[in-house]
Amino acid sequence: MRGYGPETFGELYADQYDAELKGKMETTTEQSVEVLADLANGGTVLELAIGTGRVALPLAARGLTVHGIEASEPMVQKLREKPGGQAIPVTIGDMADVAVDGSFDLVFLIFNTLFNLTSQEAQVRCFQNVARRLTPGGLFVVKAFLPDLHTFVDDQSVRAMQVEVDGVRLDVRKHDPVTQTIRYQRIRITSDGTRAAPLVLRYAWPSELDLMARLAGMTLRDRWGGWDRSPFNAASIEHVSVYALND
Ligand SMILES: C[S@@+](CC[C@H](N)C(=O)[O-])C[C@H]1O[C@@H](n2cnc3c(N)ncnc32)[C@H](O)[C@@H]1O
Incomplete structure (x- = not known):
């Protein structure tokens, strides 16, 4: 789509993003924070496409060191306006390529946002970018829908x-x-x-994501049918996949 880029989402949705989710995502947010905090195990955390901090802020409130990458300045502005939002370092850029200082024990990309990268090539580069930021044995969590x-x-x-x-x-x-x-x-x-x-x-089935992970030097460690860690099976409409950086 001509004129559509990584910043477009925020330009269009930043003002209404939190209001539109209000009352719809509380349980999902709580469950995801629980799972991510568990996987982080007290380590350093990086959220790709951090947005307005829906998940990053509660993780930081638990005492975790959280960084973010985000393409949209208006989305980050909304994060900055919230309690604790000034304290989270955010690198502005495209998560497929942008470099971030430091290394992280847990990187995550949730709410189907991998699919906001609109080509297979960009998604492959994103997995490779993540692998460069992970500590040895570090984890990459992706939550995405299954195409219907x-x-x-x-x-x-x-x-x-x-x-x-x-x-x-x-x-x-x-x-x-x-x-x-x-x-x-x-x-x-x-x-x-x-x-x-x-x-x-740009959607992809879990099997394609597993190949992207393999190209980047990561291996699938867990896959659940949702943040409740239910089994992933033919009835699943989404997946939470946990990849580990190979030794
Ligand atoms: C659905 S929101 C998710 C925000 C947050 N992760 C959450 O769970 O509430 C998608 C976010 O991805 C950001 N985004 C889209 N494409 C991006 C890219 N290529 N690099 C970095 N951020 C991007 C948008 O600006 C927006 O903040």
Whole structure:
């Protein structure tokens, strides 16, 4: 999508990001913080695409040393406005390539955000970038959805996400099975006018991520069907995968 880049998400969503998640993610956030704190085991932590600090801030509040990478200055600005948000060092840049000082016992990339890297090449580089930042034996945690392509007919879908008395919100999606990309427009139509916000995702199945990890010198250590550490199986709609840097 022309004009769409790593900063676009924050430019479009920073102002409403926390408000839109309010009341929807509390249990998921608590569970993810619990699992990540356990895996960090008191060590140093780096979150890729740290956003407004939804997970990084509670981890830091537990006494862990947390750093972040983030492409969007407006998202980091929201993090800075929260209690404890000034204390978290954040490197502004593209998580596929940007260098960060220091090494980390745990790196994590959650909330499907690996798929915000819109090519296989960028995702491969991201795994390699992570491997360069990990301490020996360090862990990389990825949480992502499993692609559900049943919702597409002729590689297209339009879904009514909200229908209210004063307007409607539609998700319009176009799928490209060759590049494994989905181009979205989230469209809001109200009496005030029409607003369209784009999103581009490049999805991958867990097996492809395992190969990316292998290319970067990491091996799958655990895979769960969610933050509750339920078994990963054919009914899973998402996965939490834990990769370890090879010796
Ligand atoms: C869905 S939000 C997730 C934020 C946070 N990790 C959370 O769980 O709440 C996606 C974040 O990824 C950031 N992002 C997108 N592409 C990026 C890239 N190439 N490098 C770094 N950050 C990126 C966006 O700016 C946004 O803050």
